[in-house]
Amino acid sequence: MRLVQLTIPTGKRQTILETLDERKIDYVVTDEDSSREYTAVVYFPLPAPAVEPVLDELQETGIDDDAYTVVVDAETVVSRRFQALREEYEHGDVGTDRISRQELQAEADSLTPTFSVYAIMTIISAVVATAGLLLDSPAVVVGSMVIAPLIGPALGASVGSVIDDEELFRNSVSYQIIGIILAIGAAAVFAWAVRITNIVPPGLNIASVGEISERLAPDLLSLVIALGAGVAGIISIATGTSVALVGVMIAAALIPPAAAAGIAIAWGQPSAAIGSTALVLVNVLSVNLAGLLTLWYVGYRPDNLFALGETQQRVRRRVLGLAVIVLVFAVFLGAITYSSYAVSNFEENARGEVETTLSEDEFSEYQLLEFEVVMDDNYPFVGPQRVVVTVGGPEGEVPPELADRLHERINQHTDDSVGVQVRSVGLVER
Incomplete structure (x- = not known):
């Protein structure tokens, strides 16, 4: 349930209230006396699936982006008319359980921290993962996933593509690229320092460490992890449920392989870094591909219907491009799987x-x-x-x-x- 607070521009009061009346939505109106271009503020509760269509209809009446629209969670709403609204909009499937496009965009923005925080947390996560791999400690590796700030950029690119927010898309893609470079680079530097200071036994064969070896020669099942993480992440953010655990799953697909690649580089075995680096890339692409497909499937579209055709073509191109690249990597992972077999x-x-x-x-x-x-x-x-x-x-x-x-x-x-x-x-x- 949501409580919507909307500022009413001058000359739009009657039109907005008539729209709410037609939809049988209860509301409260307070006059605005701040001497600005708004005459009132209207408050009305909505079921979560009704937020997007109602806001879209109100926007068609002349509400522009400069008007303030605030959507907050409502714990309880006691109203017979509200119960009728729930029955109209809630059908028990993912499409009606999803949050509005406006909330989705805000959620995607909020999941991505500032660049400095993102860079620092990514480096720390990679260093902790590197230590966990060298110690052959699954618990430490899992801990590194918890602090990795990867879920925002990983899902933001898909959200930006589907709702036609190119700025969100570009920022998310940039964050992902920078995150991969930072993670592998930080892991390589830390592993090199550990090696030359003999913190680990001299002559350590990294292939003999279980947590490392399984990521130096990944198999095709690794692709399933990334696709599952992408779908789960999008469903979590789209339905407004907690994304913390899904963030750990996405980090599991990215941080440990990046740390393994850094370790291989630090040990002077660049060929050993090929498999883990390929795993990082295919996982990133798979998360984005799964996110795009899932968002489009549950019904997210741009707010401007005139942009729908262009956005649809853009999404198709990106899905096709991602699918082709993922397929190429899948063939590579399949070859590794066959070699292991x-x-x-x-x-x-x-x-x-x-x-x-x-x-x-x-x-x-x-x-x-x-x-x-x-x-x-x-x-x-x-x-x-x-x-x-x-x-x-x-x-x-x-x-x-x-x-x-x-x-x-x-x-x-x-x-x-x-x-x-x-x-x-x-x-x-x-």
């Missing part, structure tokens, strides 16, 4: 070959103790570099025939040659 298959087949070989009579005295596939560092398309097999058995060296047999059988399952090490009391390498 192939590695998993190789690991399973290689283990099977080891178990089969050790079950043969001539090697039956040996027992598999440990099996490990060591990956190369060719990010984002990592592959097996060598297989390490640890067996237990009689004292002495492991027969060379065992290493030869395992090398031959394991390499049947890969196009590239993979080294095989067999360890026991001694070590045989092939």
Whole structure:
């Protein structure tokens, strides 16, 4: 429910009040004595879905943007006529549960802080995420998402496009671009400082850190997170519900991958930063794409009907452009996903070959103790570099025939040659 306060320009009092009467809207009018171009202020309660059509109709009577229109939440309205208004406008679907276009624009503006605050909070969030990744601490990484101020710019571009507010669109796009650069740059600088001061163990292999490795070689499921965040974010802001948790979800799609890219750069592995940087870009684009589609679906349009055709064409162009770019990135992520699938298959087949070989009579005295596939560092398309097999058995060296047999059988399952090490009391390498 909303309480609308509207200043009535000189000469428009009767027209505005007749419009409210025709819609059976209760109102209270107070005279304005500030010696300006307004004669009165009218107050009237409305169900949330009625705000946009009523304000649009009042604007058609001659209310311009210079007039003051204030829309505030109303906790309770007791009125039989108001109940009839609710029944007329509320139908229980997303389209009627949404807030007005005017409120949406104000909400999008309010979610974006000033540039200095945005820059500082983005840098802090990236630094905290970098620390969390290096510590392999999911709790710290989640904490970095909470303080990230990304939801405003991420949703503002979609809102600006749909309601024909190009200034909001340009500002939001600029904020997003600057935010990505700041996040990756801050993460790289902080990770470099951590590395050269030996705060982390010297020679740390970042690929061995779980929180980092999963973002250096992202898969196609990462796209689902970004699309879901975009839809959820728009529905939250459009229905006037809390956007705090959705903001965390959007930050989850952007801040940790940006921090992982910065870490890879600081470790002198730019190829390892490719996957995480691609993940950041595809997530940003996916959030914008999902936001655009969702806003248009729930019925938001520009206030000027003459601009509807132009806005619709602009939205279509942007949706098409975003969809094509996201599709290209999706193919890239799909290739990474397939590469990971192939590695998993190789690991399973290689283990099977080891178990089969050790079950043969001539090697039956040996027992598999440990099996490990060591990956190369060719990010984002990592592959097996060598297989390490640890067996237990009689004292002495492991027969060379065992290493030869395992090398031959394991390499049947890969196009590239993979080294095989067999360890026991001694070590045989092939």
